[in-house]
Amino acid sequence: MTRSLLPFIALALCAGCASQRLAGADLDRVRRPAFISRIEDGAGPRSFVFREDSAYGDKLKKLEPVEADRRLTVKLQQAVTRFEISERLRVNTLTQLPREAPWTYTVDPARVASVLESFLVEEVPANAPDYDLVTPLGADTIVEFVVQEYGMRSKKGHAGAFLRGYGRMFTLDGRSEVWRHPFEVDQVESGAEHLDPFKVGKNPDLFRQALTTLLDQVALEFVKDLTPKDRRGGPTVAAPPGPAAPDAATPTFAEPPKPSDPELPPGELPDPDP
Template identity: 85%
Template structure:
């Protein structure tokens, strides 16, 4: 997870369609408030773990995936459980060599959050996956990814509804992460190999971690007609 990857909101600053709804609330402040809601929805650790675990568990039970290093040992030596720390230290991959690893598969999330265009909002996720050897750092595979609900024409993710129910953003992120994992699996599936021993299962934990999110921007005084830190109520659903 890169420093400053997110969550980030570009909903209100880059789309004037919400101006009447915001009234006196400045777009920058509205994006800040929405960012706080996105932080409550899903943690950086959950995002990184879901992408890793969903990819690993869907890879075929064939070499080389039957010879992977225990992920708990990797996490311990790399201190990857500290992904919530901002800024996070870059991993020193030489530390996994004593565990028997000779190649590293790395997934990097560069940016995620919400954006909007012409009143149509959605979640987005960008980054890349790569494989490289520890001896010489020779890169043997790279797969950039960019999943954007606005560009793909997915259903509108109402930012005001997200403000009241942040789990809506979590659900959107889950769908996108699972799609990226599936794309990774297709790339990393070896061909013309015999099956190997079954890999251990590494179930995804849906429970949030206990690390409080770090807010970068200081809060502004709340608008008089809104509760502190809240966005306007969403419009009623048409009947």
């Protein structure tokens, strides 16, 4: 399946995933929220750079685009773990929420991770957890962030990172959903600076930096959604202290043959342009 079909599939999937604004009255009823952040099975990282953009053909030479994408995917996997992605989204959202109820009464994330058996493992479980396990911790509401797809893509020689998923809030008693925010952030579509896939092949941390930017952008969107203006609210709690951010001449001899292109090392992409 090519990525050209993905927008239509996403449209069909999102028909039942429309945004739902969080009402202040609904947030006022929350007493003890628990945050869960996870990545769906097969979400990524994925590379759609070379298969869907012919701009890199000359650079790849004999290397097939499918193989080039496979090699780039391996590099993306080295850049950042699934756990780092899910945790950054959770932590950056939670730490930017106002110091007021119910956010000051959030269930300890270590206890949540422990009961969901994700505390001692690097990878967040891909499948949806058993939310009822969180009830004994005193939680009455779940705030869940889910990453459905992430990686790199390219269009007309302009590459970048992308990230897609959703955030939602629902009550444990009855599973009533009171907030949903689908997100899709794409550096190619937004016109961000070109993320050279060949440079990423040599320095995968460049992808981690790009993805971090997208995660922080989504976290800001979540914070805005989770602080509705129409609520009664609770007493403000002081924030804990923190650290202070062509030649005219015709030759008379035959031109020597061009040397053959050197073979790429196994698993590597071509070097970036100087």
